[in-house]
Amino acid sequence: MFSYGTRLEFGSDVRPTLTVLPPSREELLKGKATLMCLANKGFPSDWSLAWKVDSSSSSSWEESRSPGVMQKDGHYGWSSTLRFPADHWRKVGSVTCEATQGSQTPVSETLRRDQCSQS
Template identity: 70%
Template sequence: MTTEDTEILLIKNMTLICVLIWTLLCCCFTGQITVTQPGAVSSALGGSVTINCRTSQDVHVSNSIHLLAWYQQKDGAAPKLLIYYANRRASGIPGRFTGSGSNSAFTLTISGVQAEDAAVYYCQSLHYPNSSQGGWKLLVRTGGDVRPTLTVLPPSSEELQQGKATLMCLANKGFPSDWSLSWKVDGSSSSKQQQQLGAEQEPRVLEKDGRYSWSSTLRLPADQWRKVTPVSETLRRDQCSQS
């Protein structure tokens, strides 16, 4: 195994602890290099986007190589190494991802953006593994805001016989990903009530067409359901709802 192979392996292993480090950084970062990252960027499907990374001081250089890496993280997944040594693609990374830069200014460019590229991206000084703070959330636009279709599924008769009532709302193919579902019972949709009723929302799934689908579940006692309590699912953005 060459020295470079060993270093790449170490870089990849760093991703296993990046999630924990990233979480801790939100409140107590005291590292020697900090990274300025703007928060969110967007691109049309098939477009090109450039993400700029600026560090508080020049990153470490070894044998004329800048020790800076780029990572991609999707919901519920560990960070994935995209670029190491500022401009070298990791194994298996598509050619549409390119890195460049030196000293304290670096860029990640994604050409021909695909729906699957929607994720959080962040750069990190490899000499200071705890240098990354936050990241850029890339939203891939597919032609404007699209209201997801809502379908509410009532509890089954078998479940009602067991004294329980589970309602499920399916949100299908919406864009962007920040639509929010909430249940209303007797006209109330407070967060405290949502917790008491056992409302749960599943993570969003990115479809191949660049839109998002997900579901939300509400659990009620069967006797409350039998009282024909008004129950609706509200989709926040334009405040539409489906009962």
């Protein structure tokens, strides 16, 4: 028996790797702060991304997500952006990007503002 193409085994869920990118210095000078969460090499495609902000005034930020994109290796990648006014970003202690899927243990990555050189 012969098989052709990429083989993905059912039940082989793969937790994505998360990276949180801070806002750029140039953007902060313009009064805005955009953070990006990159999720790579996850499977299947229905992992979802969410942001957690330690500040109580969460109404002053907005988020958007991209749909999952299949990568050459058969895994998926996603991204999510989080936008703040720059003055609000300066009051935030940390932001966390969390990936969840069904009954899988969530994957998270936290960025502390005081670790960002441009804050």
